Amino acid sequence: MKYVIGIDLGTTNCALAYAALDSEPVGLFPVPQLVNPGEVREEALLPSSLFLPGALDFPAGSLALPWNAEPAEVVGRLAQKRGVENPGRLVSSAKSWLSHSGVDRTAAILPWSGAPGLQKVSPVEASRRYLEHLRTAWDFHRPDAPFTEQEVLVTVPASFDAVARELTLSAAEQTGCRNVTLLEEPQAAFYAWIERHPGWRERVAAGDLILVVDIGGGTTDLTLIAVTEREGELALERVAVGEHILLGxxxxxxxxxxxxxxxxxxxxxxxxxxxxxxxxxxxxxxxxxxxxxxxxxxxxxxxxxxxxxxxxxxxxxxxxxxxxxxxxxxxxxFPEVTSQDFPERRRRVGLQEIGLPYAADPAITKHLAQFLRRQDGSMAAPTHVLFNGGVLHARLLRERLLKVLNGWLATEGKTAVQALEGEDLMHAVARGAAYYGLARRGKGVRIRGGIARAYYVGIESAMPAVPGLPNPLKALTVAGFGMEEGTGASVPDREFALVVGEPAEFRFFSSTSRREDAVGTLIEELGPEIQEITPMEVHLPASEGAGQLVPVTFETVVTETGPLQPWCVARDGRRWKLEFNVRERIPA
Amino acid sequence: MSRISLAFRSFFAILFHGALPDALLTSLGLAHRAGSKPVPAPAAHSPSDGALQMLAILQRDARLIDFLMEDISSYSDDQVGAAVRSLHDQCRDSLQRYVQLAPVIDGVEGTHTKLASADPASVKLLGNVPPQPPPGGTLRHRGWRCAKIDLPAPGARHNFSIVAPAEVEIE
Missing domain, CATH: 3.90.640.10 (ATPase, substrate binding domain, subdomain 4)
Structure with missing residues (x-):
């Protein structure tokens, strides 16, 4: 292994940055791609566009890449251009679909309104192909350091739930990478800032709270990072992440x-x-x-x-x-609203058009107000703000956000925030990911954070059934917000009975805003802040004694590379991992 | 020849022409096998190919041919101006992407300049031109020279005579 590779797998653009392990500065990898038929050019970004060409789309031989004479598909700039003329064969925004629990994300569903007879691809497969393009381009330029043997960091929105993270990881692993770690994008943006400002410790102090606002082409991602002190050194801790907002x-x-x-x-x-x-x-x-x-x-x-x-x-x-x-x-x-103005929720109508669940309220300042409002009703008061994403290149918009935020802080009697000047807003996430790769090897500061949501398992109340009404549902906390990588938590005093030889399904919920719920807490009423995600299933093989009831307890493990793994543990210590059932469709 | 350049050229030579040219064979320390069939000549490139390719690029990126071939005499200056503004930006972007242009004499027009060359093709003398080249004069036009041209290499089957394909929409 010679390099750490940071990949920003964006909704509209991908970028790749890398750093040599012997502490070279982080560099950007210009991605060779077709920009016109018959023309390969290096560009700093790879548009996250996949075009599935038919026989009549391009002249023969005009899709050759330096490493592949006849690719079956087009990725990048040319895909984006041709997709305008022939949208039925263009896959775009695959990442938004990856986090959409209303569809089967492993099924070949894209392009959503595809041409009839087209061999569609799944959101996972589309993501894999972007990564595959980056892999082959890298290997072509650095045959002595194969991509799959390097340490690869792929960024995901902080708001991605456990399922979307696992799907992203599996897309990366399908390219053959053995060493993949996921990193949250706002954290990566902050690492990029640290990389550019070696004297960052002079700029912040223990007790500071840094708000990262990342507005990309398709999504808005919010994160709070607290500056703390640990053994006399400044430490960083990610303390809150926002909901997934499809707005950019x-x-x-x-x-x-x-x-x-x-x-x-x-x-x-x-x-x-x-x-x-x-x-x-x-x-x-x-x-x-x-x-x-x-x-x-x-x-x-x-x-x-x-x-x-x-x-x-x-x-x-x-x-x-x-x-x-x-x-x-x-x-x-970016309307000027008060810190009490929350986004309007879409009214639930009987039949909703299937498609991406775009944010119902476009007011980013309202989403910010909701994000800063804590579970106990008080407002989190950031001391610094770091902007990221192409949209925030515009000073006008940065100034408006600062004005609104400072207005709220003044009302609360707090001091105004300082803006941390980010640079290279389009590539910061990839650069920061590469820097984090070095940081993990002890060459820089790490942001501690743990998981970005609390997770719950649904339990039906034991009440007499009422015809036509489902039993009220309670939620058992199985993983608390901030549970750290490499740790586990179990709920020993609640047992479930599993039938050997039969699949058992659990309803699974998560919340980005309930940051206080400890493992084992039972939530009696599920408010709108707790959302259902993909169900999980577990299948005890019949060899364990078919038909028997096995009492199990819940255990949740967060692996070193990030994914959350729920397990069922029997009294005798036997363990079964629960798998997310992304094939199931959840009624909206 | 650097290893990367050698690898690149070999790859494309094999891809587009099915064989390595002699120069590459020499660099690689290879020789034609005795008695092997002569290498088929690559598709003949006509001298006009590059010119047609450039026209095709300016049409594709900026629709220059559409503009030049249109009869604009009946349109108002406003209407023409609006179209040209958009077309001009795109034409320039596209030109700069493929052709690097530089002045022949890098000076300020209207000021005295030394003659960079005695070649009338590079420096054209105006006014009272003496029989012997003078040391300098007043710069009236800086001239343009192509510092670098970087056109993509089209495939062997590329049809240069199509400057822009017809477009047919399938309803």
């Missing part, structure tokens, strides 16, 4: 495009699918120009060129006005 830069660009599309429609201009996509792209460009701190322009032109040969004649002109930008971005996504 893509939503913002789309909202701007929709605003302009409405304006155009009022003037009678109709756009087709490809033109809407061009509008989306041009809105992003115009937005970035307006958000540039040096820009004083009141508006930026947005042009959609005419179709076919009538380029000038068919050109549609519009403009992105600063007033619209402010209204859509600032008031829509």
């Amino acid at each position: 830069g893509d939503n913002m660009d789309l909202a701007l495009a929709r605003a302009i599309e409405r304006e155009l429609a009022e003037k009678g201009a109709r756009l087709d699918g490809l033109q809407i996509h061009a509008l989306w792209h041009n809105c992003r460009v115009a937005k970035e120009k307006l958000l540039d701190p040096a820009s004083k322009a009141a508006q930026e032109p947005v042009t959609i060129l005419g179709k076919g040969a009538g380029l000038v004649g068919g050109t549609i002109r519009a403009a992105l006005k600063r007033s619209i930008l402010n209204a859509v971005l600032l008031d829509g996504f």
